[in-house]
Amino acid sequence: MDKCLRPHHGMCFQFYEGKGYSKDFTDHMGRVIKEMENAPEQKITLTVSTDLVCSNCPNNEENKCNSFGQVKRYDEGVLQACGLEDGESISYENFIKVVKEKVIDTGVRKKICGDCGWNYICSKKEAN
Numbered sequence: 001m002d003k004c005l006r007p008h009h010g011m012c013f014q015f016y017e018g019k020g021y022s023k024d025f026t027d028h029m030g031r032v033i034k035e036m037e038n039a040p041e042q043k044i045t046l047t048v049s050t051d052l053v054c055s056n057c058p059n060n061e062e063n064k065c066n067s068f069g070q071v072k073r074y075d076e077g078v079l080q081a082c083g084l085e086d087g088e089s090i091s092y093e094n095f096i097k098v099v100k101e102k103v104i105d106t107g108v109r110k111k112i113c114g115d116c117g118w119n120y121i122c123s124k125k126e127a128n
């Protein structure tokens, strides 16, 4: 069975530098990214819902993000920009590539998630 990934986490993965909501969360997210990068051909299912990253997040309350409306908007923004759909299966490498091309390189990211608390990290890295 494919692993589930929220579409907006395809943006978070691009600039992740080990910061996050708790040590447990960052340890887990680091492991997830490494595992994905070690098997980039693996298929993932895009899901506008809690995913494998959310599983260790303190904002995950009874399997629902406590910022549900905001992150749903981010997810939908990524899907729309990339021409992808909720529930679609795609290889990790193709997903990361399309997010980079359609969301990061076009400068659309800030329109999608510019109000995120971690935006300062991504903005700084985009400028370099």
Ligand code: SF4
Binding pocket: 006, 050, 051, 053, 054, 057, 058, 059, 060, 064, 065, 066, 067, 071
């Ligand atoms: S639960 Fe919410 S804040 Fe936590 S990783 Fe998932 S989407 Fe992000």
